Amino acid sequence: MTDTNMTDDNAQSALPKQSMLGRVFAPIRNTWRGLTSMRTALMLLFLLAVAAIPGALLPQRNLNVGKVDEYIAARPTLGPWMDRLELFDVFGSFWFTAIYVLLFVSLVGCIVPRCIEHYRALRTRPVQAPRNLARLPHHRSLDVVGQDPEAIAQQIRGGLKGWRVETRTGGARSRDGEITVSAEKGYLREAGNLVFHLSLVGLLVAVALGKLFGYEGNRVIIANGEESFCTSSPAVFDSFIAGNVIDGTDLAPMCIRVDDFYADYLDTGQAEMFTSNIRYQAGEDLLSNTWREARLRVNHPLRVDSDRVYLQG
Known part of the structure; x- marks a missing residue:
């Protein structure tokens, strides 16, 4: 019995001992490996899709504040709790952002090593x-x-x-x-797989940049050709939503006049198309007081530099 114990002790002493630093970083390393696996990325992508469902079913504050207030007023007990959970601002909520960031980190940590490995494989005979x-x-x-x-x-x-x-x-x-x-x-199959995932990362980056540097404003203008609307400050908008790094002091100068508005309806009364003829000034036109003509339709915005002017109705 003594010889057996001595043998076990010798075997255990012969095993390499993990350093204190290795034991400290082992949980971090294991967590990183789990996060950057393709299985985790797919789970986060599915979770992101599920998390977006409340944004389609519930009224959102950035689209219609009045409907959100009516929804909360009709449910005095449940409504405030839903508001605390940011269910009326799903795509800007802390929990949706957390899933979004984790998915981005998971994809980058998964794709970058695969891209390096694929590049080395292409260069290897x-x-x-x-x-x-x-x-x-x-x-x-x-x-x-x-x-x-x-x-x-x-x-x-x-x-x-x-x-x-x-x-x-x-x-x-x-x-x-x-x-x-x-x-x-x-190799072409792996390259196509990598291109797909890189495109997904690019989409996430584009959405993140839009949240940081983008802004959105709404304004009701009378279609009489006389009332002008100029983007001088956020105060001139009926509603204004700015990105996280935008304060509204550096808006692109632009003035708009609406000459007319036409609405086409189906026999059922459903709106089919909205059309509006407008005049606008931008850039040097503001100095020379020159008005340019344009026609707005649904999903056919006016494009001026990096800004877009949409017709909503």
């Missing part, structure tokens, strides 16, 4: 064919006698169009005059 073809799951052997090895290799390369082909002559593992042809494929 295909591995040399094994001497023993039985190591391959699918193989075939043919005996060719009396033919030129170079001609046979050329024939093999001709049948491998679309593959990455590497031809080796001789070498430490080959006999003199022996020619080996190695081929690989499948």
Whole structure:
């Protein structure tokens, strides 16, 4: 019994001991590995889609403050709690932002190593064919006698169009005059996979930049060709929502006049299209008092530099 205990103690003492620093960073390392796995990224993407559902079912404060106030007033007990949970501002809430940031970090941490690995694989020559073809799951052997090895290799390369082909002559593992042809494929599929995920990251970055540097303002203008609206400050808007780093003091100067407004309706009374002819000033037009004409339609905004003017109704 004593000898057995001594043997166990010796075996345990022979195992490498983890340093204090390693034990401290081990949970962080394991958490990072779990966060940057593709499985976690897919779960966060699904969770983000589920978290966006309240934004489609409940009235949102950035779209219609009046409906939000009516919803809360009709539910005096549940409404204030829903407001505390930011269910009326879903896409700007702390919990939606947390999921959004975690998804972004997970995708970046997952894609960057894969991009580096894919780049290295593209620059690496295909591995040399094994001497023993039985190591391959699918193989075939043919005996060719009396033919030129170079001609046979050329024939093999001709049948491998679309593959990455590497031809080796001789070498430490080959006999003199022996020619080996190695081929690989499948890189385009991985490249397409990476492009898809990089596009998703780009979409997340674009949305984040819009939240930081974008702004949105609404203003009701009478369509009589006389009333002018100029974007001099946020105070001239009926409602104004600014990004996290926008204070409204650096708005692009622009003036708009609405000449007329037309609405097309279906037989059921549902609106089909809104059209409006406007005049606007921007940039040097403000100094020369020159008005330009434009036509606004639903989903056909006026584009002036980085600003967009939409017709809502």
